[in-house]
Amino acid sequence: xxxxxxxETTSHWMGMMDCVKNIVDQAQSLEQLRDELLAAYGGxxxxxxxxxxxxxxxxxxxxxxxxxxxxxxx
Numbered sequence: 001x002x003x004x005x006x007x008e009t010t011s012h013w014m015g016m017m018d019c020v021k022n023i024v025d026q027a028q029s030l031e032q033l034r035d036e037l038l039a040a041y042g043g044x045x046x047x048x049x050x051x052x053x054x055x056x057x058x059x060x061x062x063x064x065x066x067x068x069x070x071x072x073x074x
Contacts, residue, residue, distance in 0.1 A: 016052065017055060019040065020037070020052060020055050020056045020059060021059055023036045023037060023040060023056060024056055024059045024060045024063060025063075027060070030057075030060065033056055033057070033060055034053070037052060037053055037056045
């Protein structure tokens with residue numbers, strides 16, 4: 001039963017992460033990212049919302065670092 005719960009939880013979080021990634025990819029600024037994340041997940045409990053916001057900002061930072069690194073190679 002624990003394995004099944006882990007599988008379902010992992011699947012749920014991966015789906016949420018895909019949605020967060022799409023929001024990050026479309027955001028033109030950190031303010032827009034914040035607003036879009038709040039619009040999509042604002043009804044969640046504060047602890048869950050905090051985790052979603054942290055994932056979004058971490059994804060944005062990693063995307064920016066990747067873009068800078070790839071730009072240096074061109």
